[in-house]
Amino acid sequence: xxxxADVAVTPRQRRLGLTAAFACVFGxxxxxxxxxxxxxxxxxxxxxxxxxxxxNGTIGGLALxxxxxxxxxxxxxxxxxxxxxxxxxxxxxxxxIIPLTPVWAWFPIRFLLNAALQSxxxxxxxxxxxxxxxxxxxxxxxxxxxxxxGGFAAxxxxxxxxxxxxxxxxxxxxxxxxxxxxPVLAARRVAPVIEHASLKGIAAILTISAIxxxxxxxxxxxxxxxxxxxxxxxxxxxxxxxDALLLITVFGLGNVLLQIPIGWLADKWDRTTxxxxxxxxxxxxxxxxxxxxNDPILLTILAFFWGGALIGIYxxxxxxxxxxxxxxxxxxxxxxxxxAYAAGSILGPGAAGVAMDLAGDNGLGWFIASVCxxxxxxxxxxxxx
Numbered sequence: 001x002x003x004x005a006d007v008a009v010t011p012r013q014r015r016l017g018l019t020a021a022f023a024c025v026f027g028x029x030x031x032x033x034x035x036x037x038x039x040x041x042x043x044x045x046x047x048x049x050x051x052x053x054x055x056n057g058t059i060g061g062l063a064l065x066x067x068x069x070x071x072x073x074x075x076x077x078x079x080x081x082x083x084x085x086x087x088x089x090x091x092x093x094x095x096x097i098i099p100l101t102p103v104w105a106w107f108p109i110r111f112l113l114n115a116a117l118q119s120x121x122x123x124x125x126x127x128x129x130x131x132x133x134x135x136x137x138x139x140x141x142x143x144x145x146x147x148x149x150g151g152f153a154a155x156x157x158x159x160x161x162x163x164x165x166x167x168x169x170x171x172x173x174x175x176x177x178x179x180x181x182x183p184v185l186a187a188r189r190v191a192p193v194i195e196h197a198s199l200k201g202i203a204a205i206l207t208i209s210a211i212x213x214x215x216x217x218x219x220x221x222x223x224x225x226x227x228x229x230x231x232x233x234x235x236x237x238x239x240x241x242x243d244a245l246l247l248i249t250v251f252g253l254g255n256v257l258l259q260i261p262i263g264w265l266a267d268k269w270d271r272t273t274x275x276x277x278x279x280x281x282x283x284x285x286x287x288x289x290x291x292x293x294n295d296p297i298l299l300t301i302l303a304f305f306w307g308g309a310l311i312g313i314y315x316x317x318x319x320x321x322x323x324x325x326x327x328x329x330x331x332x333x334x335x336x337x338x339x340a341y342a343a344g345s346i347l348g349p350g351a352a353g354v355a356m357d358l359a360g361d362n363g364l365g366w367f368i369a370s371v372c373x374x375x376x377x378x379x380x381x382x383x384x385x
Contacts (some may be wrong), residue, residue, distance in 0.1 A: 009131065013190045017131045018140065020187035024084065024124035025144055026151045028117045031091050033155020034173040035060070035113065039098070039106060042165065059107050063114035068219035071122040071338075072331040074193040076376055080123050081184065084191075088181050090116040095174040099167030118338060120180075123192070125334040129322030130192040135267060138319045142263020145315045149255045165166035194331040205336040209324050211382050215275060216316020216337045218375040220344025222282060222368045223310045226251060226350035229364045230303065236361050237293040247303045254307025262312040266319045272383055275320075278312035279376035285309060286369030290362045313375070314341075 009017065043053045075083045096114035105153060115305055124144075132140045154176075159169040205213060234244035266274055285306040292299040318337065355363035379380035 009190055014131050016187035017127060017190040020183040021124040021127040022144060022147050023183040024120040025148050027088065027177045028120045029151025030155050030173055030176050031095060031113060031117050032244055033152040034159060034169060035110065038159055043103060056106060056110060060110045060114045061342060061346040063111040064118045065346065066341060067115040067118040068122060068339035068342055072335050073117050075123060080191045080194050081188045082185050083119055084123055085181065087116040087119040088177055088346050090343045092174040092177045095170050095244040098170050122334050122338045125318060126192045126194060126331050129330055132322060138263040138266025140380050141319045142259040142315050145311060146256050146259040149252060153252060159338045167344045196265050205333050211379055212317045212320035212324060213336050213340050213373060216341040217344035218371055219310055219314035220341045221348035222371050224345050224348040225368055228349040229352050229356060233361050233364050250300050251303045251307035253306040255311040258308030259311060259315055262315050266316050271316050271320050272379055275313060275316050276376050279308035279372045282372035283369045286365040289365030
């Protein structure tokens with residue numbers, strides 16, 4: 001199979017490939033966006049314990065963590081297009097059968113679903129970084145990130161249109177995932193060439209270039225902490241629950257609306273400087289959280305720019321992956337990036353919860369500020385080395 005890395009691509013082929021990469025990430029995040037809120041709510045309605053509910057979510061996170069390092073080897077063996085087709089099909093089947101199966105079956109189903117979605121995620125990152133020119137890399141990855149956030153938002157928005165417990169959102173989600181097959185098939189001739197990468201090779205990526213890979217962990221840990229506990233923080237400060245939930249909407253708007261400008265800046269300015277800047281802004285926002293708690297307007301504005309700063313770490317980090325790693329090294333680098341993201345997603349909410357237990361409500365802001373400050377210091381140290 002001839003891949004995009006082997007030959008120069010025409011503008012039409014580049015558009016086809018980028019559309020396929022965007023379809024992969026949108027399908028991934030629609031699937032995750034459906035299961036993240038719907039499965040916990042269904043388990044809660046069934047009268048199961050919070051521990052049981054949390055364990056189901058942990059299974060999904062473990063699937064993302066364990067699958068990421070294996071994707072390059074599987075894609076190299078069977079070919080990226082075959083793996084993508086199998087992943088799309090498996091994800092759609094898992095979504096479709098969730099409403100038809102008992103709760104205990106949701107554990108293996110969720111594991112398989114997230115494993116399939118992680119494959120789409122890793123290959124789409126390789127694909128977009130393979131096709132993106134250096135001049136427009138940041139903007140394309142900004143658009144990629146905006147689509148990812150849009151997919152996450154589309155899942156809950158879709159579910160909200162149907163009665164509680166309806167199976168239809170899962171079936172429509174499966175259909176939405178399958179639609180992603182169309183652009184992938186159209187772009188099959190410009191699929192990225194993915195060579196076999198050992199687990200040692202993926203681990204070595206971190207020592208070669210820690211800054212872009214740890215951007216994924218920093219973003220995931222801080223963003224999942226914020227989205228998990230920002231409404232809790234607001235309610236404890238006296239907000240109504242409905243108003244507290246709107247903070248997450250505003251936070252998400254910052255994610256989406258500031259992605260493209262940040263990507264544009266990543267094409268114009270030094271990217272490590274931008275990473276430091278976003279991290280410092282994330283740190284300042286975390287430290288400012290207690291000061292803004294009693295001012296709804298100020299806290300809403302803070303949530304918007306906080307969301308933008310934290311997503312900027314992801315966008316610029318992925319842009320740096322494409323800048324630093326080329327050819328055969330790009331797939332293991334993307335796998336390492338996805339692995340770091342999954343690790344951060346698992347660690348972030350738990351660590352933030354402990355911080356709030358130990359330090360009170362302000363522990364949320366202090367935890368996120370600490371993570372952002374540590375990453376900013378790492379960036380500055382690596383820059384001087």
